[in-house]
Amino acid sequence: MRILVWHVHGSWTTSFVQGEHDYLVPLTPDRGEDGRGRARTYPWPESVVEVPHDRLRDEHVDVVVYQRPHELDLAREWLGRSVPGVYVEHNTPAGDVPKTRHPLADRDDIPLVHVTHFNDLFWDSGKAPTHVIEHGVLDPGHVYTGELARAGVVVNEPVRRWRVAGTDLLPAFATAAPLDVFGMKVAALDATLGLAGHLGTFEDLPQAQMHTALARRRVYLHPYRWTSLGLSLIEAMMIGMPVVALATTEAVEAVPPEAGVVSTKVPTLMKALERYAADPELAAQTGKAARAAALARYGLDRFLSDWERLLGEVASTAR
Template identity: 35%
Template sequence: MRKLNILIWHIHGAYLTAITQTQHNWYLPKKEDNPEGYIGRGVGSSMPDYVREVPASDVKNLKLDLIIFQTPQNYQQDQFDILSAEQRNLPKIYLQHNSPEPHPTDSRHWAADDPNLLLVHVTHYNRLMWDNGTTPTTVVEHSVAIDPNLRYDGSRAEGIFVVNEMKRRGRMAGFDLYNSLRDKGLPLTTVGMGSAEIGGIGEIHYTKLHQRVAEYRFLYSLMRYSSLPLAVIEALTIGMPVVALATTEVPTVIENGVHGFISNDPEKLRQNMQFLLDNPDEARRMGNNARKLAEERFSLARFINAWNRVFEEVVGS
């Protein structure tokens, strides 16, 4: 398809790095005080050069083909602040990253009943659970744009969880389970914003994160309620076994004893984690299976093709 001129706000850096692998002309609005969504490319970006920053005040002068929203603010306020009236009539996508809140089944989406927009969910679970009204919807499953040569090492007999602000997010992010499992003697750590204050590693830039993560025996995810975490897909991609709660979309991805372990019984998860700590060869076998799964279901090539089909459908219509 022809190259499109696409405006998107910088909301989730890892996802933005992946979606911009589609070779279009991407524009990121920027403001000097860097409020949410307006940081441009950000610091140390690994995005392609065709992803360009543009002052928010100049956006209205761009010749655009497509607008992509990702937050209620993008949809309800930002478009009226920085887009021209003509641009607001362009084809539009709302990319919904998260599972519904505040209620898992009765939360109505902000873009519900908007016939002039396509609502794209990142998991089938999310699309099922959101009340989308009559807005057209589709699903594009995740991928990640990380070093394709990076491989699981697993020599460090510890588990690691990649999550931002676990303590602040509390039970949703499994902070209570993290503390309980560590109290029972499991060597677990966490990495991400706010992790240092709870005994973790701290924040590591995305371009260096996965090389560090690959050293650990397994990745664990204690998210009670979340979209399919990108950290899980990143672990699968480098060939790392995953131990996770069997909630939301995760049970459609991880098969027990094949790619790692899933359960909603914390004691069972503790036993599974201990098994991987005690059996590095089994951890490597499951990691090899995890990598095959990622290549089949979450490859970057599949992701790029899926998004280009969506773009062609939306802009063509």
């Protein structure tokens, strides 16, 4: 199949394009949000091809994968014809959560795919039929060393996403174990939080380099209050890191008891950080269990198989 998909979520797309298809990613002159083209810091195969948005009318497309509401209009304009599609919802609902209506609520012409069961539960999709295809992650390998008695955190734009990402909780956690924060736009954290000596910041490392750096930290901290399910959490588990996470959204499903500590109690999480930082043997043992759990539930083969089945069904509607 030839699949049109926007480069919106780099980590998710990296897994998605590992299938046995041709993937067309729109390209605009400014490489803006609607036309980033191929990723520059993720390992994408040659089957992913940039196509200038004004040339998409000349391309054969079997299925469109939407990830934002306005992409439905873009596809209609850029393709100039109707093509079967699916809509992937990456995010938790915002606003008045129990009543938040999904943009595709009550539609039955475009399958709505949630990446977690939590999302499927909390979005009001009306009568629209929904599917859940859980994440699949490329295995970075069991590269954990844990040589540094520090906690690693991965978050993009932690200042803008303040309470959502749990950034406001970092000062408390930093008293239990020194923190190193990886991700985009993290350089301002030292000045914002005043954690000199406790916080090391690293600006937007390429994924492979980030995994290598993260693996040297003894424990992974996932302080998010409200996110679908951070792929960085799954990646940290696959690396072989023990996990300390807020018991919110899908984290309670993703992290079994043997893989780390999950709680809504910040003091409990602080004690867990302190314990893992002080006990490398316990951390390594827990990390092995975390890796096994992540591979079993979030392996790439299952993810691609689930998508193959659904995309085949959707594409067949046009035949």
